[in-house]
Amino acid sequence: MPVIKVEMFEGRTTDQKRELVEVLSRETARITGCDVDSIYVILEDVKKSNWGAGGMLCSDKFPDEKPAMEESGRE
Amino acid sequence: MPVIKVEMFEGRTTDQKRELVEVLSRETARITGCDVDSIYVILEDVKKSNWGAGGMLCSDKFPDEKPAMEESGRE
Amino acid sequence: MPVIKVEMFEGRTTDQKRELVEVLSRETARITGCDVDSIYVILEDVKKSNWGAGGMLCSDKFPDEKPAMEESGRE
């Protein structure tokens, strides 16, 4: 029955989202013992200008590396 | 005082949203006995490519019927 | 596919919760045209000492009428 909500910086590709949904659902079903069909995953793309960390807007804190920061490990 | 958050596939019309706000607020006030003026309803339009069900992205699972699936009952 | 989250003061009875789940699900299915079986409703009981309105804790603002305030309409 779990509902999993992931809030993250915008910029993830459809392939990343597909894998995220597949893996988070499968692992949550395995660990909690629930049926994978009962799991919803909702992804929320958040702009860096709508996210604050340590008291600063992330669009100020990470100005250059817009999508790069989180995606650098993907290529 | 209730705050009601509805996450659903994007594609609802303003008329549907208006009725949703009106009915959910009225019924929640009636059932809980609170004042309808104290109720907030927040609707969140979620893309099928941001929603996973049963381990699959809904944009893969329901590819043809984009808005149709949920709206089929409306005509 | 909707997920409906209701945050409200604690103190609702199981009968009120049952009716809330039934009515909100049925009405949301009717208005949006989705399948009622795809709807999740999650109720969250919030203490008045964890809710602020107009800059005041509700446990300070409504001190006497603990559950009564919202339930007065129920008898």
Place this chain on the structure above:
Amino acid sequence: MPVIKVEMFEGRTTDQKRELVEVLSRETARITGCDVDSIYVILEDVKKSNWGAGGMLCSDKFPDEKPAMEESGRE
């Protein structure tokens, strides 16, 4: 460790968001005694046509004053 989520009408400027992140983070750290670096703030811009208050869509309730209502105090 707090996570602060603010849902508000769309239309806030980057300057307002920057100040909101800075002030809410600093004050929450001061009051709870936690480290400001551990705080996340997530801002969510909600359209008036996705917000209901008192059983009415806010786009119907406040039709003229679109962003003005909330921003009138800013100039």
Place this chain on the structure above:
Amino acid sequence: MPVIKVEMFEGRTTDQKRELVEVLSRETARITGCDVDSIYVILEDVKKSNWGAGGMLCSDKFPDEKPAMEESGRE
């Protein structure tokens, strides 16, 4: 930077929660390319009497199998 929120039936053990946090964080970091240290996971234990599915309270829908339903796969 992701924040992952998991709402599920109460009754998960600390071992299950520990594994859930570890696996969901590691897999999300791997898939999105972000730093695992920047990830928060918040688990929310929801009573069956606070969860509705298909218009019914889950405490009515799954009366016998209280924690068993979701944990049956764990032994």
Place this chain on the structure above:
Amino acid sequence: MPVIKVEMFEGRTTDQKRELVEVLSRETARITGCDVDSIYVILEDVKKSNWGAGGMLCSDKFPDEKPAMEESGRE
């Protein structure tokens, strides 16, 4: 109209919560220009055993200092 949700470790006192509600509401009203009476603040007390950071349960990561960690700045 803002709704502010604060998820934090359990253990805050009523005085801290009162100040949090007062200050976050006042500052949000000042910065966004909205009416303080329209603001709701919902506080959520999260157990360390329900919070993960960096892939670890916080109850494992901060075992000794249960409420102390966040409250150390309060005395």
